[in-house]
Amino acid sequence: MLFNSLDFAIFLPIVFFLYWFVTNKRLRLQNLLIVVASYLFYGWWDWRFLSLILFSTIIDYSIGRMLLVEDKAIKRKVLLWVSIIVNLGFLGFFKYYNFFLDNFIMAFSFMGKKINASSLDIILPVGISFYTFQTLSYTIDVYKRKLEPTKDFIAFAAFVSFFPQLVAGPIERATHLLPQFYKKRTFDYSKAVDGMRQILWGLFKKVVIADNCAEFANQIFNNSHEMSGSTLAIGALFFTFQIYGDFSGYSDIAIGTSRLFGFDLMRNFAFPYFSRDIAEFWRRWHISLSTWFRDYLYIPLGGSRGGTWMKVRNTFIIFLISGFWHGANWTFIVWGGLNALYFLPLLLTNNNRNNLGIVAQGKLFPSYKEIIKIAITFTLTVFAWIFFRAENINHAFSIISEIASQSFFTIPNLQLVGLEAKAIAVMKIVLIFFFLFIEWMGREDEYALENLVLKRSRFYRWGFYFLLISILFVFSGTEQQFIYFQF
Incomplete structure (x- = not known):
C-alpha cells in the first residue's frame, strides 16, 4: 500500500477513527489494532510474506524472554547469535542468494571450471532490510542489558510491524519506540x-x-x-x-x-x-541507518579509537556494508567504497567533525x-x-x-x-x-x-x-x- 495511493487515503482515516474513537479506552486494544492494521498494510503487497515478519517477531520476542532469565555469558551469547543468524539468514536468502550464486559461478568460470547451478526466482519481501535491523536492535540491546525485555507480545508485535515506518523506515531503536507502546496515549491536537x-x-x-x-x-x-x-x-x-x-x-x-x-x-x-563536507552529509542522510551501523558495528569494531590502520579498516567496513545493505549489486558496493574514499581524508586529518x-x-x-x-x-x-x-x-x-x-x-x-x-x-x-x-x-x-x-x-x-x-x-x-x- 503506497502512501500516495487512494488505498492509503481510505485506509488511514479508518484506522485513525478506530484508534481514537473505538479502542481508545484500552491501551492493549489500541496496540492490537496497530498490529492488525500493520499486517493489513504490509499484506496489501503480498500476504505470503506476513509469515516472515510474524516468525521474526516470535523468535526475537522469545529470545528476549530467555535472555531475561539467563545469566551465563556463553548461553546469552548463543541466544544472541541465534537471533542474528535467523534474521540475517532470512535477509541473506531473499536478498543476496542469487548475487552470491552468480558471482560464485563467475569466479570459477575465470579459473576454467564450469559449475551448473541455476538461480532462484525469489521475490524480495518489501522492507525486509528495515524491519530486520529494527528487531535486531531489540535483541542486541536486551543482550547488552540496555533494555528490559518485554512481557507484552502485542506491544512487541506492534513495535516490529508499526505500519508508518515498516517498509522504509526510519529504522527505530527498541529503546526509543517500544516504550511508547506501554504508555497510554491521548490525542494531541497540536x-x-x-x-x-x-x-x-x-x-x-x-x-x-x-x-x-x-x-x-x-x-x-x-x-x-x-x-x-x-x-x-x-x-x-x-x-x-x-x-x-x-x-x-x-x-x-x-x-x-x-x-x-x-x-x-x-x-x-x-x-x-x-x-x-561528506562527514556532515552522512550525519544528515538516512540518519537511522547511519547511526545503527555506528552503534552496532562501527563502535564494537573499535571505531576511530585505534591506529591509522584500524580507522581505515573500520571506515571501509561500514561504508561497504552500508552499500551492500542497499542491494545485491556491485554498483552499491562501489557506491559505498567511493563514499569511504570521500570520508577517509576527513577522518585521518581529524576534520570529520568540523x-x-x-x-x-x-x-x-x-x-x-x-x-x-x-x-x-x-x-x-x-x-x-x-x-x-x-x-x-x-x-x-x-x-x-x-x-x-x-x-x-x-x-x-x-x-x-x-x-x-x-x-x-x-x-x-x-x-x-x-x-x-x-x-x-x-x-x-x-x-x-x-x-x-x-x-x-x-x-x-x-x-x-x-x-x-x-x-x-x-x-x-x-x-x-x-x-x-x-x-
Missing part, C-alpha cells in the same frame, strides 16, 4: 496538526519532486547510449533530487502519520544537500566559503549517485566516460527526454528551485514546514497549504514506487 503538515510536505517531495524527476532520470539513464555528456550530467542531477525527494518524503510521511497516533519517530533526514552546526545558522545567505564547500560536497554526492542508479558497473563507467568527454560541453538535447521548452516542463524546473528555497528557509527545523509559516496569519498559512495541495494535483507525475522499497 501534534496531529504538525503531523499533517509534515505529511503534506512529504507528499510534495514525493509526488511533485521525486516522481517528476524520475520521469526524466529514467529516460536518460535507460537510454544513456543516445545521450551526450551534458544530458547525462543533467540526468544525474535529476536522480539526485529524485532519491532525496523520494526517501526523505517517505520519512516525512511516516513521521507525520506516527504523530497522528501519538508516536514520535526519530528524524531520518536533516537537509543533507546543504552539507559542507561542521556539526547548521549552515549559515541565523543568516539568510551562506558565506562564499560555505557556498564553495556545499558545491564541492554536492558534486561529489551527485557523482556517487551515478553508481547507485546505474544498472551495472559497465553502465556506470560508460556514463562517466561520456560525461568526461567533449560532449559535456555541448548543449543538452532536452527533446530526447521530454524537456523541450514548453511551459509545463519549465514549471517543473521552477518547482525544483521552489522546493530548494523552502528547504533552505526551513533548514533550522526538524523539517522544512515545521515553523516556516506558523508565524504568519491564518489566511497566509492556509493559502500556502492550498498552493501546495494544488501543485500536488496539477503536477502529479506518473506514479513511481518508492525507491527504498527495493531495499
Whole structure:
C-alpha cells in the first residue's frame, strides 16, 4: 500500500477513527489494532510474506524472554547469535542468494571450471532490510542489558510491524519506540496538526519532486547510449533530487502519520544537500541507518579509537556494508567504497567533525566559503549517485566516460527526454528551485514546514497549504514506487 495511493487515503482515516474513537479506552486494544492494521498494510503487497515478519517477531520476542532469565555469558551469547543468524539468514536468502550464486559461478568460470547451478526466482519481501535491523536492535540491546525485555507480545508485535515506518523506515531503536507502546496515549491536537503538515510536505517531495524527476532520470539513464555528456550530467542531477525527494518524503510521511497516533519517530533526514563536507552529509542522510551501523558495528569494531590502520579498516567496513545493505549489486558496493574514499581524508586529518552546526545558522545567505564547500560536497554526492542508479558497473563507467568527454560541453538535447521548452516542463524546473528555497528557509527545523509559516496569519498559512495541495494535483507525475522499497 503506497502512501500516495487512494488505498492509503481510505485506509488511514479508518484506522485513525478506530484508534481514537473505538479502542481508545484500552491501551492493549489500541496496540492490537496497530498490529492488525500493520499486517493489513504490509499484506496489501503480498500476504505470503506476513509469515516472515510474524516468525521474526516470535523468535526475537522469545529470545528476549530467555535472555531475561539467563545469566551465563556463553548461553546469552548463543541466544544472541541465534537471533542474528535467523534474521540475517532470512535477509541473506531473499536478498543476496542469487548475487552470491552468480558471482560464485563467475569466479570459477575465470579459473576454467564450469559449475551448473541455476538461480532462484525469489521475490524480495518489501522492507525486509528495515524491519530486520529494527528487531535486531531489540535483541542486541536486551543482550547488552540496555533494555528490559518485554512481557507484552502485542506491544512487541506492534513495535516490529508499526505500519508508518515498516517498509522504509526510519529504522527505530527498541529503546526509543517500544516504550511508547506501554504508555497510554491521548490525542494531541497540536501534534496531529504538525503531523499533517509534515505529511503534506512529504507528499510534495514525493509526488511533485521525486516522481517528476524520475520521469526524466529514467529516460536518460535507460537510454544513456543516445545521450551526450551534458544530458547525462543533467540526468544525474535529476536522480539526485529524485532519491532525496523520494526517501526523505517517505520519512516525512511516516513521521507525520506516527504523530497522528501519538508516536514520535526519530528524524531520518536533516537537509543533507546543504552539507559542507561528506562527514556532515552522512550525519544528515538516512540518519537511522547511519547511526545503527555506528552503534552496532562501527563502535564494537573499535571505531576511530585505534591506529591509522584500524580507522581505515573500520571506515571501509561500514561504508561497504552500508552499500551492500542497499542491494545485491556491485554498483552499491562501489557506491559505498567511493563514499569511504570521500570520508577517509576527513577522518585521518581529524576534520570529520568540523561542521556539526547548521549552515549559515541565523543568516539568510551562506558565506562564499560555505557556498564553495556545499558545491564541492554536492558534486561529489551527485557523482556517487551515478553508481547507485546505474544498472551495472559497465553502465556506470560508460556514463562517466561520456560525461568526461567533449560532449559535456555541448548543449543538452532536452527533446530526447521530454524537456523541450514548453511551459509545463519549465514549471517543473521552477518547482525544483521552489522546493530548494523552502528547504533552505526551513533548514533550522526538524523539517522544512515545521515553523516556516506558523508565524504568519491564518489566511497566509492556509493559502500556502492550498498552493501546495494544488501543485500536488496539477503536477502529479506518473506514479513511481518508492525507491527504498527495493531495499
